[in-house]
Amino acid sequence: MASSRSAGPPGRREPPDPDYSDLRALFINCTLKQSPRQSHTRGLMDVSRAIMDRQGVATEVMRAVDHEIASGVYPDMTEHGWDRDDWPAIQQKVMAADILVLGTPIWLGEKSSVCTQVIERLYGSSGDLNEKGQYAYYGRVGGC
Numbered sequence: 001m002a003s004s005r006s007a008g009p010p011g012r013r014e015p016p017d018p019d020y021s022d023l024r025a026l027f028i029n030c031t032l033k034q035s036p037r038q039s040h041t042r043g044l045m046d047v048s049r050a051i052m053d054r055q056g057v058a059t060e061v062m063r064a065v066d067h068e069i070a071s072g073v074y075p076d077m078t079e080h081g082w083d084r085d086d087w088p089a090i091q092q093k094v095m096a097a098d099i100l101v102l103g104t105p106i107w108l109g110e111k112s113s114v115c116t117q118v119i120e121r122l123y124g125s126s127g128d129l130n131e132k133g134q135y136a137y138y139g140r141v142g143g144c
Contacts, residue, residue: 021056025049026097028090029063030104030115039063045103052099060093064114071117073124087121094122100142 027049031039042061049059067086070077077085094100104115128136 023057023098025052025057025059025099027061027101030112035066041103064118
């Protein structure tokens with residue numbers, strides 16, 4: 001049976017398959033459950049991660065609740081009275097990624113408190129500039 005897809009004009013080459021192997025995606029799971037407890041949010045994120053993995057995107061998944069993330073909107077809250085803040089190391093991973101995916105359970109139509117905290121901490125660096133004078137998050141993709 002002949003394909004219904006047109007081959008295009010004679011002599012025209014098909015474009016090469018896209019190469020996404022230079023992209024990095026960070027998935028931050030904002031479940032309220034610490035590892036290794038089952039997270040339905042993780043199950044949904046794994047579907048998206050598998051699609052990216054098949055396309056050659058380097059992926060990493062982390063659970064925010066497994067880290068001591070201080071409350072506040074400054075890049076490092078230890079400079080503002082907190083004894084410990086794991087956010088600076090997480091922010092480095094965010095900045096190394098091209099794609100950021102926040103996964104969150106929905107409770108009564110709202111994202112989790114953990115997700116709210118992550119968004120607040122992301123906001124703490126939203127005014128930073130890159131080496132070109134653009135906002136640090138310029139040219140990046142994020143989604144919930």
